[in-house]
Amino acid sequence: MPILETKDLGIQFGGLKAVDGLYIKIEKGQLYGLIGPNGAGKTTVFNLLTGVYQPTSGSFYFDGEQISNSSPVSINKKGIARTFQNIRLFGDMSVIDNVKVGFHNSYKYSMLEGVLRVGRYRKQEKEYHDKAMELLKVFGMENEAKLLASNLPYGKQRKLEIARAMATNPKLLLLDEPAAGMNPNETAELMETIRFVRDNFDMTILLIEHDMKLVSGICEEVTVLNFGTVLAQGKTETVLNDPKVITAYIGEDD
């Protein structure tokens, strides 16, 4: 059973079909790429899958369960977490607190226990503090734990977004242009980290990316979107060499 399956998924804003008739099947443990030129509707697909937008047609299934039309909160609780293309960190909070926000639904103590500092509070705060530090270590940010998130350099902000999303303990991680604004060295390092995360945290990853090196380097399968519809789909090497895809990206020969 695929972990994520969309059936004829689409959304229409007024007369504009931003996404139309999308069929994607992602198997558990896969690294799946979603690519396409600017304005193709990639981020809109993410917004549909995380409940930010409600689809106007079709539906999608997560782990066999139909969850289209759910709220962002309940979709996250089901096990889908995401990062954002335009970084959306909690800027006035420390780096480690950003990760702890991701753990929010894992904490089991009540508000009263938190206020009175009794019961499960101390044990769980310690437990998730250590877990948060572990996650930060994966991204090489353990020394920045106390900094304000908004004071981090750009590349690290992107990494913190991934760490925060992972803290919600998802089965499926949606990464929206994780390498945007990174130099080639940072991108290579990020590729390693993404692979490491997939292998060690038992996660399925769907990512949007413009960096073809990264896509061809780590994605096993890709879907190419153009003007909201699927242009090509399948094994990464096959798709990236497809003349239709090349045309969509660099224009037609005269």
Place this chain on the structure above:
Amino acid sequence: MSKKIKSRNLDKYITYSFLILIFVISQLLVMTGVASNKFEGLLVPISVYVLLAVSLNLVVGFSGELSLGHAGFMCVGAYAGSLFSLLMQNVITVWWLRFPMAIIIGGLVAAVAGFLIGIPVLRLRGDYLAIVTLAFGEIIKNLFNNMYLAIDKNGVFFSMNASAYTKHAFDAATKQDLIKGAQGITGTPNDSNFVICFIVIMICVIALLNLIDSKTGRSIKAARDNRIAAEAMGIDVTKAKMTAFVIASFIAGMAGVLYSHNLRTLVASKFDYNLSILVLVFVVLGGMKNMRNVIIATIILYALPEALRALNDYRMLLYAIVLIVMMLLNNNDKFAAFKKKLSIKALIARFNTKGGVK
């Protein structure tokens, strides 16, 4: 790793010791008779304003919502607490038993009001939320301003109409006025004093600082910093904002009870827009987010006009100048750096490093 927790706790303990220090100094001044009667009379109102400011800080600073109706919740609490005390005056004669109950009841009723008003209000954002909370504050004030409540042997009389009250045939012998429209509530026992105010402040500040540094506090701050991201992380944003709003209303209600038990006559017209704005000024000039600074700002800004009373007309001018200077300094990087050097935390850090050299 544990350093972070330590530095956070240090900040808390500085706040607690600061509060205790102020309390001890004020008590000493009063007990030794150095302080004037006027100073003594200011202690309870200042405490009430400190409570209002720290609770509003939870909504404005930590939840990031501009609420302009805080006086309304104080009003609800003040009336509920006063009514309780009036009715129970002869039932529970021990004041130190009755008064804490009144405080809690005032807080609870205000919290319920906060919850009910929060349902429609927290659907709004930004300016709209400010406008609607302002309106609710005024509505609450006007409701109590036109409310008549009395009891006699025939039962309870309640009306929102002044003429219905005057026309009603009361049994004169057993009639007891509880709320008398614009004349408000009279005869509330004077149970309030500085010690109780201090205890309530300590409990509230400890509870608030603990709350902020727990998962609930983090969800409140996350909802403030980025609503969409907070939802994507599985945080119920409305619930987080509602929690902050209700807790703030609860504390404002308790402040109202402390306030009303310090007065002979409680009138609703006190709880107007100006009061909400005054408290907001304390919070904003305290720099928001930092409880200790908000408390300091409240004490200074409340005491200042009183201290300057001798200057008559010039005092409001001076008050305005202080406000402007504080605003400018708050936004000045150089002053912020200077302030950091002078802060207690920095002093402790310096002391620590010196000890390390030895």
